[in-house]
Amino acid sequence: MKNNRYIVIVGCGRLGSHLANHLSRSGNSVVVIDKNEPTFNDLSPDFSGFRVHGDATQMAVLKEAKVNQADILIATTHEDNVNLMVAQVAQGIFRVPHVLARVFDPKRMEVYAQLGIDTICPTSVAAEMFLQAVANGAAGRKGANP
Amino acid sequence: MKVLIVGSGKTLYFLSRNFSARGYQVVIINRNPEECIQLSRQLTATVVCGDGSDADILKDAGAMGADALLAITPNDQDNLVICQLASRKFSVPRTVALANDPDNAEVFEKLGVPGFSITRIVGSLIEQRASLEQITNLLPVGEGRVNVTEIVLDADSPVVGKLLKDIDLPENALVAVVIRDSNPIVPRGANDLLAGDRVVLITLPENHGPVLKAFTGEQF
Numbered sequence: 001m002k003n004n005r006y007i008v009i010v011g012c013g014r015l016g017s018h019l020a021n022h023l024s025r026s027g028n029s030v031v032v033i034d035k036n037e038p039t040f041n042d043l044s045p046d047f048s049g050f051r052v053h054g055d056a057t058q059m060a061v062l063k064e065a066k067v068n069q070a071d072i073l074i075a076t077t078h079e080d081n082v083n084l085m086v087a088q089v090a091q092g093i094f095r096v097p098h099v100l101a102r103v104f105d106p107k108r109m110e111v112y113a114q115l116g117i118d119t120i121c122p123t124s125v126a127a128e129m130f131l132q133a134v135a136n137g138a139a140g141r142k143g144a145n146p
Numbered sequence: 147m148k149v150l151i152v153g154s155g156k157t158l159y160f161l162s163r164n165f166s167a168r169g170y171q172v173v174i175i176n177r178n179p180e181e182c183i184q185l186s187r188q189l190t191a192t193v194v195c196g197d198g199s200d201a202d203i204l205k206d207a208g209a210m211g212a213d214a215l216l217a218i219t220p221n222d223q224d225n226l227v228i229c230q231l232a233s234r235k236f237s238v239p240r241t242v243a244l245a246n247d248p249d250n251a252e253v254f255e256k257l258g259v260p261g262f263s264i265t266r267i268v269g270s271l272i273e274q275r276a277s278l279e280q281i282t283n284l285l286p287v288g289e290g291r292v293n294v295t296e297i298v299l300d301a302d303s304p305v306v307g308k309l310l311k312d313i314d315l316p317e318n319a320l321v322a323v324v325i326r327d328s329n330p331i332v333p334r335g336a337n338d339l340l341a342g343d344r345v346v347l348i349t350l351p352e353n354h355g356p357v358l359k360a361f362t363g364e365q366f
């Protein structure tokens with residue numbers, strides 16, 4: 001995996017700041033966008049990327065973050081609709097080759113999968129892991145106590 | 147015709163009232179329980195309380211059989227997603243999204259959702275009125291292929307004092323109504339035109355300029 005990509009991360013909450021710190025540390029050029037400036041405090045001291053303060057649903061803000069040059073855009077805000085809109089704009093208008101959006105609502109995810117937007121649904125991922133743990137736990141107990 | 151409107155505030159209220167008065171079946175989706183109670187008391191519309199970008203709420207509101215959906219919330223991202231869900235998941239034939247940020251009107255169009263910006267519409271109306279006080283574009287009909295325009299004739303107008311049949315009117319134009327002292331007249335060739343008359347014209351975009359010139363004497 002090359003480590004000198006230009007990556008735009010929208011939303012600097014727990015997930016966004018974690019990704020930004022990690023990707024910046026591994027040598028990528030990272031830009032973080034958030035409309036609440038204090039969230040930038042979650043970036044680690046060795047974060048070497050840029051911070052853009054603004055609402056990513058506005059074209060002007062995406063242009064300021066030079067989304068047109070990005071290799072990857074990851075939309076991680078806590079609002080599904082913001083992530084979906086930003087992902088579509090990045091993919092459809094700025095032609096970003098790789099776009100990912102966090103979407104909490106599994107029903108919304110289906111529709112956007114049809115539109116060719118790559119989404120990650122924390123709800124489905126967590127549910128699957130819980131279900132697996134429950135199944136394994138049940139199997140384990142059965143194994144221990146036949 | 148069944149219309150779904152997602153939004154809040156006065157725009158939502160007056161639009162719904164307007165549509166209901168025209169005999170449309172209106173369903174409102176609004177997130178605020180108190181506003182929903184008020185709306186259901188004031189309007190004949192059905193009110194569904196919830197997030198319009200949630201597929202279950204759209205389903206409850208009967209999106210499946212709706213003829214049109216209007217998303218006019220204050221958040222552009224919500225308006226976009228609401229329209230996309232409505233057209234993709236529920237096959238609503240016509241959806242329109244409000245672009246609060248005027249730049250987003252084009253973004254929506256590029257993403258396949260018809261969008262409009264109130265800022266732009268009001269802005270261009272003000273410009274038109276400010277530059278040509280005597281001319282009012284009433285409404286574009288047929289997706290803008292027909293213009294309905296109102297002109298107030300001043301004393302310098304080349305048509306004042308003439309009979310309608312003597313006016314050299316370009317093709318594909320019609321004087322639909324003359325309003326004189328607040329009395330509307332549907333004119334025939336033998337009617338004359340006087341200063342102060344308000345003339346309602348029907349034109350096509352290609353002859354709009356020449357027709358205005360014929361009535362005002364000014365170049366457009």
